[in-house]
Amino acid sequence: MSTSKYAVVDLETTGHSPSNGDRIIQIAIVFIENNKIIDTYMRYVHPQRPIPPFIHQLTSIGDEEVKDAAPFEKIAEEVADLLAGCIFVAHNTDFDVSFLQKELVRCGVSKWHGKTIDTVELAKIMYPTLPGYRLQDIAESLNISLKQAHRADDDAEATALFLLKAIEKIKTLPKETLNRMHERSFAMKSDVSTLFYEALKHVRGKETSNDYALFRGIPYLKSKPATTSWPEPIEFPADNMAKDRIMQKIHPSYHVREGQAQLMDLTWQAFVEKKQIAVEIPTGAGKTIGYLVPALIRAYETKQPVVISTYTNHLVDTLAEEVQKLEKALEMTIPTTVVKGMANYISFGKFEELLHFNDEVYDDSITIMQLLVWLTETTTGDLDEVNVSGGGQLFIDRIRKRSMRVKKDERVADFYTHTLKNCQQSMVLLTNHSMLVNDQQRYDPLFHSISGLVIDEAHQMNQAAIRTHQQVFSYTKWKYVMSQLNGFSSCQLLFDIQDILKRFRFNHKISTERLQQSFNEFMFAFDESMLVLMNSNSNYDNKQSTRTVKPLSKRLRSNEIFDKVLRKMNEYISVTENYAMPIQNLSNELTLHEQAALNEWFYWVNEMKIKAGEWIELFLEQPKSNNTIWMEKDSRSLPGSLQIKKSPVNGSEVIRDFVDTFEEEAGIVWTSGTLTAGLQDRFVLDQAGLPSSVPLYTFDAPANFYEGAHTLIVEDMPDIQQVSNEEYIEAVADALIQTAVAIEGRVFALFLSHDMLKKTHQAVIDSESLQEEYMLIAQGVSSGSRHKLLKTFKQQKKAVLFGTTSFWEGVDVPSEQLSAVVVVRLPFTSPEEPLFKARSKALVAEHKNAFIHLGLPEAILRFRQGFGRLIRSSDEQGFFIILDRRIDTKSYGTSFLQALPTSSVKKVSLEGLVNEIENCYND
Secondary structure, three states, rough: OOOOEEEEEEEEEEEHHHHHHHEEEEEEEEEOOOOOEEEEEEOOOOOHHHHOOOHHHHHHOOHHHOOOOOOOHHHHHHHHHHOOOOOEEEEEEEHHHHHHHHHHOOOOOOOOOOOOHHHHHHHHHHHOOOOOOHHHHHHHOOOOOOOOOOHHHHHHHHHHHHHHHHHHHEEEEEEEEHHHHHHHHHOOOOOOHHHHHHHHHHHOOOHHHHOOOEEEOOEEEEEOOOOOOOOOOOOOOOOOHHHHHHHHHOOOOOOOOHHHHHHHHHHHHHHHOOEEEEOOOOOOOOOOHHHHHHHHHHHHHHHHOEEEEEOHHHHHHHHHHHHHHHHHHHHOOOOEEEEOOOOHEEOHHHHHHHHHOOOOOOOHHHHHHHHHHHHHOOOOOOOOOOOHHHHHHHHHHOOOOOOOOOOOOHHHOOHHHHHHHOOOOOOOOEEHHHHHHHHHOOOOOOOOOOOEEOOHHHHHHHHHHHHOOOOOEEEHHHHHHHOOOOOOOOHHHHHHHHHHHHHOOOOOOOHHHHHHHHHHHHHHHHEEEEEEOOOOOHOOOOOOOOEEEEOOOOHHHHOOOHHHHHHHHHHHHHHEEEHHHHHHHHHHHHHHHHHHHHHHHHHHHHHHHHHHHHHHHHOOOOOOOOOOEOOOOOOOOOOOOOOEEEEEEEEOOHHHHHHHHHOOEEEEEEOOOOEOOEEEEOOHHHHOOOOOOEEEEEEEEEEEEOOOOEEEEEEOOOOOOOOOOOOOHHHHHHHHHHHHHOOOEEEEEEEEHHHHHHHHHHHHHOOOOOOOOEEEEEEEOOOOOOHHHHHHHHHHHOEEEEEOOHOOOOOOOOOHHEEEEEEEEEEEOOOOHHHHHHHHHHHOOOOOOOOHHHHHHHHHHHHHHHHHHOOOOOOOOOOEEOOOHHHOOOOOOOHHHHHHOOOOEEEEEEHHHHHHHHHHHOO
């Protein structure tokens, strides 16, 4: 039993700085002893100053609530006595401990002394797959009661309940995991080592559960054998009554919809007849169920799996959740395997090797602890499951699986190998477009002998095929690889190799000097080449933006400096290889740490060889006629922002290669909510290189589905082509403020450029019109991934999310969490964007108008996707607000509006916008 007493503390304050007069307005302490809550303490505190309105709104604590409360001076001694001898626990101890200490000193009371446990840090370690680590996120994910966030009493209670849950979970870890966790816990910022020590005492002498296997002493959850027997086949529901019965098994209130029923029939027919079809089916028609049901029945019938591909790994995971729901609803086993690229999975051998180093930074240490816990839970080994910090991503990148060659003991534990084996017993294989188009490059293709293929989000297939074959030079990534083998002041790996050479009495003085000289020569040439790139073609630089995108000309690439870099790089690689050669034949005499260091050295030598190959392809080889090459940089962060990209102009050739392998072998269904682009109804299919013989079916949304959608064109916005960028941004900021205030809810603002997004976001902040009530979340400004920003947005009652291209599609927000989508400008691709420019040039060579055949249909597709963010079900209401006047003043504007589903469209002034929104709500 634990002898420790924990005091779980939460403070609500008027601000973050006691030295600037901020004060506590509520303090709550929950006491835990013997793993039970034994007492609580809560006091309102008079701050002796008005409580700011935004704090009142955040906490629901205003001047009225504290008017009869004592100031902190009156209770400071009482609080200090209560905390004496306790371990101080808080959700972000940096704030609570620091604030409380300053207040105690101000009141003439001695500072508190003792150990701290930060539950943010503890949550990251013990729950490494949570989507977020705010207290609300944790409470929601772990089913912990949190009555009202940002109230000290409720927050302290939720934090205490979390602590108890985490302590119980720690006790369930295998003792081998606990030992490794305890070793590294001393590198943490709070005293979580106390918890691991207590748990080690608890498990001493106990046997590790049979649920776990060991890989070189590291416990991991044993994989369960995949299902090998398939259930009896079921009949395809030929009529709507039979389809209805299936839908009502999924949910009693569900009925098959017309478009959904036709998608089922078309999918079934395509699979049975082994032909290709394309189906555009809008939001609300039940697309996923529409193709899943016939796919599953066909897989049962043929005893061959169906493959379903979608655009991103996030969408693949979402699709896996849909299959699980269907499995539960239909009360049937659906053996399913999610297949991602090899680098998405952990290399167990590499991870174990890196554990022998003791010189990690904090981010590495906490990531290792997260992974040790995760390995006792994961059934996939998919690194996407782990939520690590930005710094932790560097460690994750080092342990990604890069090769199928593994040692015998690792073969048993290798998650990727298990995934490939599971494919052979699965009914459903879920993957992403990149994996699909790359399948023919594999020695042993995965997606063969299948009963059918569904390509969801088909409008993204061309883009995926292009990106799969795109090569990218990143200055920062190159510098990171280079730094691993050299840098005498900071490269611990080099010192490790020197220590081994010394131990075996090799005289390395001359070879070390040669290594240093070769590295310096290589770096000098590399830095010179970067200067050539940074200073080139200044006439392309955009005076309105710090970001520059420009073609990498043949003249520039012919500069002899690029040959010199390759020559010096190859010399350096040869020297680094030879440097550690004397100890390579002594592997039997090396300690585990020394063997790990040697393996790490040659790992980075190999990475340098890969980089040398990339250098040749990017700078020295003549690009193929179907390729284009360009440079991107940002003048605010040079050379760090420098990137060179080489890309195919289109992906149709790659797509045709994999499609041809299914000819007369399996049916293919191409589907999306947006396959048509105005008059260019086969635009997506043509981009993918599909022949005209592939039929295209389009279905409308259910009747009245978009009744709640209101499209408003703001007709008195400045003309984007006639005014300065600053003037337009000012008008956009004003429109966003007025929209947010009128709607009193959540607003998506969709931009095309990060530069305009950041400036508009800053203009809204500077206006101070929304800061007290609204949370402003901006992609590329607010910290976190796209999914984290979206989750934060969903949790706020009032928020504005500023997003660029990735927020135009694939984002699902229910109506109560999204009130308006604001299109800042029509989503045309910049004519100077290199890939677009190359594709336009190819069209002109075919005597086609690039605007009509590429620019306009691409923009219409993106526009339709933006509209699709707004209404996700028939009972929703929302506003699609267009600020770009060109939709009204240019002849092509009608093409955008006609491409939208039938719904209300009105022109309004900016002043009338507010009235129109209010009228719609009143109606």
